[in-house]
Every structure is written in C-alpha cells, then in structure tokens.
Amino acid sequence: MAKILMVDDSRTSRKILKDILVDAGHEIVGEAGNGEEGYQMYGEVKPDLVTMDITMPVLDGIEALKKIKAENPDAKVVMVTAAGQKSKLIEAIQNGAVDFISKPFDNDKLIEIVSKALA
Numbered sequence: 001m002a003k004i005l006m007v008d009d010s011r012t013s014r015k016i017l018k019d020i021l022v023d024a025g026h027e028i029v030g031e032a033g034n035g036e037e038g039y040q041m042y043g044e045v046k047p048d049l050v051t052m053d054i055t056m057p058v059l060d061g062i063e064a065l066k067k068i069k070a071e072n073p074d075a076k077v078v079m080v081t082a083a084g085q086k087s088k089l090i091e092a093i094q095n096g097a098v099d100f101i102s103k104p105f106d107n108d109k110l111i112e113i114v115s116k117a118l119a
C-alpha cells in the first residue's frame with residue numbers, strides 16, 4: 001500500500017484512476033488539477049508516488065516533474081499519457097519519470113506499473 005498523489009486536469013480521469021488505485025489497496029493522499037498545484041501539494045503530502053498527467057493548464061506535467069525532481073531527487077513520478085505524446089514521454093523519462101501509464105487505463109497493467117515503480 002502506497003500514498004499516492006494524483007495530478008490531472010481531468011476530473012473524470014482522476015476518478016477512474018482513483019477507483020483503480022484504491023481497489024488495489026493504495027491511499028490517495030492528494031488530488032491536484034494542474035502541475036503547479038501538484039508541485040505545491042507534493043511538498044505538503046510527501047507521497048510515495050505521483051501519477052502525473054502531461055497536458056494540463058498553468059504548468060504542464062513535464063514542467064511539474066522537473067520542479068518536483070529538482071527539490072526531491074528521489075521522487076517517484078509515473079506519467080499519464082494519451083495517444084500521440086511520444087516525444088513528451090521521452091522528455092519525461094529523460095527528466096526522471098520512472099514509467100508511464102496510458103489512457104484509456106488497463107487496470108491490471110496500471111497496477112503492475114505502479115507496483116514496479118514502488119519496488
């Protein structure tokens with residue numbers, strides 16, 4: 001069981017992701033609707049893992065990842081991606097993201113990636 005912070009501007013995506021993670025025994029310790037909020041919240045809740053959407057207003061997932069990693073080099077951030085975001089994904093991995101999960105979510109694969117990222 002891990003403490004997870006979800007950062008995504010889509011409430012629907014957060015709801016779906018939350019249900020899957022809670023079912024798997026994880027605890028959602030925070031939900032943020034953009035990268036800046038996610039970055040701020042990271043410092044407050046100190047999660048074991050962050051799920052980070054890429055396309056978001058105010059501050060996107062890549063910039064939020066960079067800010068979090070700059071202050072917390074051990075932070076575990078899994079990117080949440082939609083189709084057609086390969087170059088963004090490469091940039092995320094280069095900036096320290098541990099892995100990625102794709103929308104629409106495949107429950108088993110998602111849980112496997114989260115477990116692997118936490119190991």
Ligand SMILES: [Mg+2]
Nearest residue numbers: 009053055056
């Ligand atoms: Mg988005």
